[in-house]
Amino acid sequence: MMARRQSSQAKEKFVLGIDFGTESGRVVVVRSRYGEIVESVVVAYPDSVIDERLPGGPRLEPDWALQNPKDYLLVVEKGVPKALKAAGVKAESIIGVGTDFTASSPMPVKSDGTPLCYLPRLRKQPHAWVKLWKHHAAQPEANRINEIGRERDEEFIRLYGGKYSSEWLFSKLLQIANEAPKVYQEIDRFIEASDWIVWQLTGRERRTTCAAGFKAMWVKGKGFPSPEFFRALHPLMEDVIGTKLPEDYYPLGSSAGGLTPEWARKTGLKEGTPVAVGNVDAHVAVPACTVVEPGSLVMIMGTSTCHMLIGREKQMVEGMCGVVADGIVPGLWGFEAGQSAVGDIFAWFFEHGVPDYIHREARKEKGPFASVLEKRAAALKPGGSGLVALDWWNGNRSVLVDVDLNGVLVGMTLATRAEEIYRALIEATAFGTRTIIEAFDSKGVEVKRLVACGGLPEKNHLLMQVYADVTGREINLADPLQTCSALGAAMHGAVAAGKSAGGYDTIYDAAQHMAKVQKLAYKPRREAHEIYNQLFKEYQTLHDYFGRGSNDVMKRLRALQRRHRAG
């Protein structure tokens, strides 16, 4: 994917995509005509995820997860020059820059954009730092937001499938108001890291509709909930809109402005190079998977899975993470749903459930044990193990939105083997995806085919075939698979540049030229699909029994565990 064709690159136009992940950032140089990634450079965050102790500061409470905004700037400063040099591409050929970020990862800053954690007097105050998406210490605040939201019948409750998450912007801001009111009063702007990085590069604070819509209750044409709602959350928050958060947001693919002289100097790019408004990683992956129309569900599959879908109409779908106008592509509704553990379940099984005979066979074959397990599991027939599982090892995001649900395995006998359990876990995650698809389908939001990207589908043929068989739908794999967010960021950079500069006027055009899928597609097999229809019925019955209140055994077990774990 990183072929070098330096001879012909002088006349060609390129865009940069910068993908800010959880532990590192990636800079890609992309040929704007065909979307080919000609160079890719990864820069690790020196402070990575700060979840034990602030750099030189105090120990953090459990469930905290912070980041240092300096690390984001380092990715640009080190990564861009390195990528340009490696690609042999000159600054004149770079027509635009697009970025994408984990979300919601908001941070408190002063009115000039200076992060509060840069200020010596606040350096040792945890609330002054970026709250990474996986900061989970604001659950009481999320509960409060949902309680008041439901009492007041606020629209966001419905738009977020019934629940506002502890991971999102206002839960994290309310946590600051509750726990550190003095820090709260120091905040001039509370901003997603995705918007802050664009502000840094362009000198203009132009925030994206995407993060605002999916994480911060903003509704196109309506704005935010009223000051009364925010006052009910916390007296300090009454005027939050218009002060700490702006009222205006900018559509995906629009230009936030040109690169500042300072950042042109630091990166070697030309001053004024257009920079697209910020993007969210999962959302920007959608057009990079060729999807700009309704009917195709994009699955970003890794430790967890994000499901992204485009629809013509607003629909309130059970347990979705959000429905936002122009949230994925302009002019259409963007839907997001998710499974809170997928690859994580397999990793758990690899660590805690693989017996000696699998390891012995791997040693004999001088290969990884995961391959032995995959080979054996692939040799099994659908329905042949007599097992069915619920994939709730980390709760259930969609459609039940319940973190206190846990895994179930039904049907073990004395003849049950490890590869049968492994396959049952794979099938369970596929049933989880099918449950989401059926929730969309039941509201008329159609899913005709699936497109997968992310780290998990790579080389995992069994997984993808089971998903095709279980869902009864063809699955395409994005190309590239693992760097599709970075490609998506670059595509938005090309749209920010515009056709006249060698880019594209719309994300539709960009997707047509720059995005593609692999030739290999997974097609559902009729007989397997029919057997899985029967197993899925069993999954649904157990799903509803354990997940919808018939038997809240999991919640009681969890409560018992909390009381007695320490003894």
Place this chain on the structure above:
Amino acid sequence: MMARRQSSQAKEKFVLGIDFGTESGRVVVVRSRYGEIVESVVVAYPDSVIDERLPGGPRLEPDWALQNPKDYLLVVEKGVPKALKAAGVKAESIIGVGTDFTASSPMPVKSDGTPLCYLPRLRKQPHAWVKLWKHHAAQPEANRINEIGRERDEEFIRLYGGKYSSEWLFSKLLQIANEAPKVYQEIDRFIEASDWIVWQLTGRERRTTCAAGFKAMWVKGKGFPSPEFFRALHPLMEDVIGTKLPEDYYPLGSSAGGLTPEWARKTGLKEGTPVAVGNVDAHVAVPACTVVEPGSLVMIMGTSTCHMLIGREKQMVEGMCGVVADGIVPGLWGFEAGQSAVGDIFAWFFEHGVPDYIHREARKEKGPFASVLEKRAAALKPGGSGLVALDWWNGNRSVLVDVDLNGVLVGMTLATRAEEIYRALIEATAFGTRTIIEAFDSKGVEVKRLVACGGLPEKNHLLMQVYADVTGREINLADPLQTCSALGAAMHGAVAAGKSAGGYDTIYDAAQHMAKVQKLAYKPRREAHEIYNQLFKEYQTLHDYFGRGSNDVMKRLRALQRRHRAG
């Protein structure tokens, strides 16, 4: 336990116990005064369990399990002289012989006791051999027996807790009538191996009430079901009672007769040495565990668990395997119940569920991995894992009597560790035992304390403590633990000999002198018991949901598996 005090043994009296197990027989020499086992000799069956191919004959169908009666005789011929010699005990000091056997393990013989499989013309006919207790190929016959039994409202249906088992005598005889009517017509007597061995040793066919009552529908004072019932099963069987089975049965501990001259010669014992009527292994273990009164539940714990209980009144208890007058000790009612997999579940987990980190730690500590697992599981607190399981890896014997039920594990998270699953499996088997105790309790058959014997309790402190905590009852361990059936057989030999010969007149007297429990007792801990009361409620809810028809998912999974396993 096998101390030799040969100097004083000349005046002392001894009894022999011969315990016929599944793969071998054991001969013990026991001091009749205190019950001390002074010698123990094991003789393996040369043909062991015949479940693949008849010796020199055809391949067997799945689920068949046969034995060669010659192997039983070999145990006596080789084992008795060897044990006597090793113990330094003379034939004159042996006052009686008792035996016990697996059951129901019936066999077809001629009128002189010759097994049909000895006849050259029937040697290659599988139906001519002993059908071992775990021969499971007569399920269709058991179904037919239950169907007709229920139609005709036969009492045995209630006495066997609602179901006659495929393992028992008439299921196996009906299989012969159905599949090999010519062999059926060759049968003069159809007899439990436990009764046949006594016939061989004494020359008299005197059958025990115990096997007849627990396995063959015989009811004290009433006899068998009517000829009409047997004709409904199969026309050939109309006259089975009085021809192939006798009408008279002899109580436990009575003498079947004296040793024949032939067997005196073969064993070195004195001609005429009293031999007790045959015993069933689980039942004979009860007085060897000191239990001859109501109130104490004996658990014979191994791959599966048998529960034996004595009651003052006949009660129909859900899912028990039988209630028989004088079935365990004379004058009282004997109850049997069971769990179809206990040690087998742990063995399954050791083989299929123990991950590398446990094996690594075991290598580091240069010890067995089971010890690492036990140590880690013992360090956990009740309720601390957030897990609850159903212990149905091999179906459920009591109280649901359903072979198509399977295991369930509920509550896994990404933090769940192998030792937590192991402990949850131990707890699940304890909940299974508590379910049986509560079924007895609900009918007024009291269980005040538990006495455990068998291979599983040995050195398994965690297991026994969990059972005490879960049931809220003190547990004693029999002494000896693993050879209590052999001791029980010897005790019945001492009763057959009688007090005047240096034995005892009743099993009550024998138990008082010959049986004992270990000093170590497991006492329930209050706090743990209270937590387990909560977990047991969860177990009961899941037990009833999966086991009583609310969700027959396991049966459907099993049917799907049977259809699709082969593809």
